[in-house]
Amino acid sequence: MRTRLVAAVAVVHAIATTAFAHRLDEYLQATIISVEKDRIHAQIRLTPGVAVFPIVLAGIDRDADGVISGAEQHAYAERVLRDLSLTIDGEPARLRLVSSRAASVEQMREGDGDIQLEVDADVPQGGGSRRLRFENRHQNRIAAYLVNCLVPRDPAIHVTAQRRNYEQSVYELDYVGGGDRPGPPFPGPWAGVMGWLGAAALLLFARIGLSGSATPRPVRRAGLRHRCGG
Amino acid sequence: MRTWWTRTARGVGAVAVMWVSANAMAQTPTARIVSAANAFLSTLDQKQRASVLFAFDDEQQRALWSNLPVAMVRRGGLRVGELSPTQRSAALALVSSALSPRGFEKVQQIIEGDEVLKTNEGNNPMFGKDLYYISILGTPSATAAWMLQFGGHHLALNITIAGEQGILTPTLTGAQPALYTVKGKTVRPLGQESDRALALLSALDETQRRQAVLPYRVADLVLGPGQDGQTIQPEGLKASAMNDQQRAMLLDLISQWSGIVHESAAAARMAEIKAGLGETWFAWSGPTTAMPGRNITAYYRIQGPNLVIEYAPQRLGGDLSLHVHTMYRDPTNDYGRKVAAR
Numbered sequence: 001m002r003t004r005l006v007a008a009v010a011v012v013h014a015i016a017t018t019a020f021a022h023r024l025d026e027y028l029q030a031t032i033i034s035v036e037k038d039r040i041h042a043q044i045r046l047t048p049g050v051a052v053f054p055i056v057l058a059g060i061d062r063d064a065d066g067v068i069s070g071a072e073q074h075a076y077a078e079r080v081l082r083d084l085s086l087t088i089d090g091e092p093a094r095l096r097l098v099s100s101r102a103a104s105v106e107q108m109r110e111g112d113g114d115i116q117l118e119v120d121a122d123v124p125q126g127g128g129s130r131r132l133r134f135e136n137r138h139q140n141r142i143a144a145y146l147v148n149c150l151v152p153r154d155p156a157i158h159v160t161a162q163r164r165n166y167e168q169s170v171y172e173l174d175y176v177g178g179g180d181r182p183g184p185p186f187p188g189p190w191a192g193v194m195g196w197l198g199a200a201a202l203l204l205f206a207r208i209g210l211s212g213s214a215t216p217r218p219v220r221r222a223g224l225r226h227r228c229g230g
Numbered sequence: 231m232r233t234w235w236t237r238t239a240r241g242v243g244a245v246a247v248m249w250v251s252a253n254a255m256a257q258t259p260t261a262r263i264v265s266a267a268n269a270f271l272s273t274l275d276q277k278q279r280a281s282v283l284f285a286f287d288d289e290q291q292r293a294l295w296s297n298l299p300v301a302m303v304r305r306g307g308l309r310v311g312e313l314s315p316t317q318r319s320a321a322l323a324l325v326s327s328a329l330s331p332r333g334f335e336k337v338q339q340i341i342e343g344d345e346v347l348k349t350n351e352g353n354n355p356m357f358g359k360d361l362y363y364i365s366i367l368g369t370p371s372a373t374a375a376w377m378l379q380f381g382g383h384h385l386a387l388n389i390t391i392a393g394e395q396g397i398l399t400p401t402l403t404g405a406q407p408a409l410y411t412v413k414g415k416t417v418r419p420l421g422q423e424s425d426r427a428l429a430l431l432s433a434l435d436e437t438q439r440r441q442a443v444l445p446y447r448v449a450d451l452v453l454g455p456g457q458d459g460q461t462i463q464p465e466g467l468k469a470s471a472m473n474d475q476q477r478a479m480l481l482d483l484i485s486q487w488s489g490i491v492h493e494s495a496a497a498a499r500m501a502e503i504k505a506g507l508g509e510t511w512f513a514w515s516g517p518t519t520a521m522p523g524r525n526i527t528a529y530y531r532i533q534g535p536n537l538v539i540e541y542a543p544q545r546l547g548g549d550l551s552l553h554v555h556t557m558y559r560d561p562t563n564d565y566g567r568k569v570a571a572r
Contacts, residue, residue: 024545032460148462164445
């Protein structure tokens with residue numbers, strides 16, 4: 001009895017001190033997106049606070065044996081993926097799980113461990129100006145979201161604007177330069193002629209566009225605040 | 231006779247002190263640091279030397295730092311609490327030799343704060359001034375690159391010495407409690423980082439503020455431990471849209487981190503930062519006021535071509551003004567990769 005009491009006091013003390021030192025009542029979900037010409041890559045770091053860890057663990061350790069098996073880790077990663085959405089130029093893009101890594105239950109219980117996911121998606125061919133919209137709804141009652149974009153490695157890609165809602169659960173990124181159309185699949189002697197014909201067509205469209213009124217593209221979505229990142 | 235002896239001894243002592251001082255002044259900063267490193271190493275036995283020394287390219291040891299207490303994230307090297315008084319003095323002399331007086335004072339205040347936290351937490355063994363680690367990566371040298379690491383809870387100094395260059399990135403500073411009293415004196419280890427940022431924000435006009443203040447919550451560091459070499463898309467107000475006085479205030483704020491390292495290295499770093507100042511951004515998220523004498527409860531970030539500074543108050547402990555983590559990086563040269571590669 002005495003031993004049990006001492007053990008219980010020790011556990012309470014450990015939780016109290018750990019809680020004081022570390023993330024407590026939030027589930028930090030930090031996403032860093034990188035944009036390439038034909039691919040979007042995202043690194044998602046999920047760090048449960050000590051106080052919310054039991055909620056998070058219940059969603060991972062389905063057989064409640066106190067251990068996160070490989071299958072449970074994979075299933076959880078897929079569940080997180082279902083709570084994410086990505087659109088490119090308004091069209092849904094399928095996110096694929098590239099890898100997942102989880103700290104031990106003990107580390108996460110102490111507020112010291114995280115789950116890291118890497119996901120990617122194909123970018124469909126499109127025009128020069130692109131709009132990416134990323135939304136994270138995972139565990140939104142306890143979540144603290146962060147989402148950022150890396151400066152593109154490809155010098156041809158430029159970020160023109162970023163928008164987020166207050167919680168950072170919704171993120172929009174405008175960029176240019178990623179949608180260069182690939183060259184003709186079989187370039188040959190006609191390529192030069194086709195190029196001239198294309199240029200003539202572009203000039204014609206430009207004249208029509210200048211003289212007519214273009215339909216303005218929606219700049220904002222409800223709840224998102226505009227920020228231009230250079 | 232005794233009076234004569236005492237006077238002579240004092241005179242010799244004074245001359246010795248002057249000679250040592252003059253000799254030290256004649257040395258370059260790197261020579262002084264190398265000398266302090268070798269003096270520290272000479273106090274260690276074989277086993278301790280094996281524990282404190284790592285290969286310069288030991289990537290695992292390089293990245294083995296955190297804001298968390300050492301009981302939660304293990305550190306490599308020798309724990310200060312394991313050292314004899316002589317070894318401990320030599321270890322701190324080495325750290326001091328690589329820093330400016332202001333930088334070393336800040337480090338001491340962060341450590342002292344952890345001792346206060348230990349006391350406040352009922353003598354919790356997870357905290358305290360004995361739980362800081364020192365390690366050396368490579369061989370202390372006046373020419374070849376090597377690294378000095380020193381840190382523990384709320385502190386991670388990664389100092390690369392490469393010839394006369396001293397690179398302090400990545401470095402993490404933090405404080406909990408961020409305000410405490412020792413012997414009747416109020417201490418705020420990261421008080422300047424808070425006050426000068428708020429002063430800069432207050433110096434902005436309405437249009438500039440609208441650019442600087444982000445309309446969303448930033449809950450934590452974006453580029454904290456484990457995020458080496460990443461450059462995120464900058465946001466906020468560009469320094470090129472500031473006036474001269476505001477830019478001077480921004481530089482003054484940056485110097486709270488760049489000035490931790492010894493003066494000549496800090497001067498070189500500041501020249502580099504000034505060269506990229508036009509492309510440097512200042513972003514703020516959270517309350518735009520603070521209680522007098524207390525730290526801000528807002529997050530801010532300063533980002534330039536070779537600079538990232540983040541200041542992130544922490545909810546843990548209840549009062550955001552009493553717990554803060556900060557990060558200082560050069561994504562192009564963390565751990566001195568740029569100079570070490572030459």
